Amino acid sequence: MKEKLKNVLYRIWYWYLSTIDKNAEVIFMNYGYSKENYKIELDKNDEKNRYSAQLYNYVATGINIKGKDILEVGCGRGGGLSYINRYLSPHSATGVDLNKKAIEFCKTYYSNRGIKFLQANAQNLNFQDKVFDVVINIESSHRYSQMDIFLDEVFRVLKPGGYFLFADFRHKSEIEILNKQFEDSNLRPVKKEIITANVLEALKLSTNEREKLIHKMIPKLLHSIGKKFAATEGSTTYNKFSTREYEYFFYIFKK
Numbered sequence: 328m329k330e331k332l333k334n335v336l337y338r339i340w341y342w343y344l345s346t347i348d349k350n351a352e353v354i355f356m357n358y359g360y361s362k363e364n365y366k367i368e369l370d371k372n373d374e375k376n377r378y379s380a381q382l383y384n385y386v387a388t389g390i391n392i393k394g395k396d397i398l399e400v401g402c403g404r405g406g407g408l409s410y411i412n413r414y415l416s417p418h419s420a421t422g423v424d425l426n427k428k429a430i431e432f433c434k435t436y437y438s439n440r441g442i443k444f445l446q447a448n449a450q451n452l453n454f455q456d457k458v459f460d461v462v463i464n465i466e467s468s469h470r471y472s473q474m475d476i477f478l479d480e481v482f483r484v485l486k487p488g489g490y491f492l493f494a495d496f497r498h499k500s501e502i503e504i505l506n507k508q509f510e511d512s513n514l515r516p517v518k519k520e521i522i523t524a525n526v527l528e529a530l531k532l533s534t535n536e537r538e539k540l541i542h543k544m545i546p547k548l549l550h551s552i553g554k555k556f557a558a559t560e561g562s563t564t565y566n567k568f569s570t571r572e573y574e575y576f577f578y579i580f581k582k
């Protein structure tokens with residue numbers, strides 16, 4: 328019941344963000360990645376999203392995606408897929424998300440940029456079998472009710488030899504379940520890394536920017552909820568990463 332309620336709250340939050348963000352200020356919705364001496368090259372306009380873009384860069388460059396057909400599941404407001412499309416030269420880029428408003432936003436905001444966006448549930452991907460070289464999934468799966476079905480869907484839509492790039496967090500009580508879900512899938516592990524410290528560092532470095540946006544966009548009454556979702560330094564979410572109650576994973580699998 329508690330989990331169901333959390334799912335509803337997350338969905339309301341994503342819907343709310345899509346509704347209030349009239350000026351496209353929030354195009355990434357992940358916690359970011361930072362590491363010493365890891366500073367990707369970014370155009371001036373992308374600098375404000377440095378740490379979130381770095382998470383995409385770190386995950387997507389786990390393999391060579393140049394010339395590949397990419398599907399992102401849980402693309403949110405499209406900032407990550409747009410980053411991949413502009414900087415990492417895939418052959419094609421397709422993004423899906425459950426949130427209708429986010430997909431409507433993506434279709435308008437990234438029109439003319441060669442990315443396809445569709446509304447779809449991760450657990451029921453409306454694509455033919457074996458059509459993508461790479462499926463990428465960043466900070467979206469923690470709310471899926473049927474992770475095993477999602478993994479079956481990833482396997483189904485991947486071409487033989489294709490890759491699944493996964494990054495997300497779990498409460499410590501859910502880690503064993505997550506690893507079992509991967510073990511029971513048909514996907515073969517290639518890399519497993521815990522990146523909690525890098526995510527935490529990114530959160531610390533982006534707290535000022537995140538708080539500025541919260542103050543600018545959200546009524547005062549909702550500031551503390553905003554900080555919790557944005558995991559700003561000192562929030563309960565941030566503290567769960569710093570005490571390692573939450574761990575953040577980066578996994579690569581091959582079909």
Ligand SMILES: C[S@@+](CC[C@H](N)C(=O)[O-])C[C@H]1O[C@@H](n2cnc3c(N)ncnc32)[C@H](O)[C@@H]1O
Pocket residue numbers: 341354355356357400401402403404405406407423424425426429447448449450464465466467468470471
């Ligand atoms: C924290 S946001 C991350 C978005 C994006 N990956 C990023 O890093 O900016 C999580 C996204 O997952 C989407 N999502 C949650 N459950 C989903 C599902 N069952 N199928 C597809 N998308 C889902 C949400 O609507 C939301 O846009």
